[in-house]
Amino acid sequence: MAEPVAVIAVCGHEAAYGRALDGVVDAGVSIVSSGRELFRSITAHGRRNTETVVVPMTLGRDPDLVADAARTLRAVPAGERGTTVLAEPFGTSQHLVAWLRAAAGRVPETSALLVTAPSGDPFEDAELYRIAALVRRYGRSGLVEVAFTGGDPDPAEGIRRCRLLGAQRVTLVPAAFALPDVPEAETVPVDRAGPLIPASALRRVLGERVADARRRWREHGDDGVAAGLTAAENHGHSHT
Structure with missing residues (x-):
């Protein structure tokens, strides 16, 4: 029989701080936001002496979520965290390019793509422009634009830009776990693709991150914190 393991999915804005994963991950997974909520979840599992794996639920745009999780785990007293390890992040920017290209392949070639994600810091938002450029370069869609929920340009402005560039139809493709709302009363038909990663695939990838973290701990004694x-x-401005 496999040893029981507790899984904590720590979420930032890409997963609407956990709301986007409700009903998607397995029932036994603890969904928390970073900081105090993660700290409390680690200590609760640690007091039960449960082997625990923390998985940062980023698609590659939010490296601060990973660093914050590591700092939180390090801050938990050794006697209260038991065997708790930090997994590799759910995804990297390379994964995100691949997932977006797969999603774009399911959209009609006649539709413009509006890659949409919750706004982050300026560097996260700039990263999405880079990712969208790669999706366009290696995809079949001739028009790929970017929009940010809670940011600039927002989806309504992104759709307007697509229309001005000649699009007859626009498809919102989420670059996050959370699905964007579709603006109303637009002058071109607007569709929404998604979710970016089907629930079954999301659970499989999450399981792989957990298995890899446990293997790293057993074979090398590496808890992933370092x-x-x-x-x-390398995120943001470099200062000397």
């Missing part, structure tokens, strides 16, 4: 602390080192 690597997690450096996850955001």
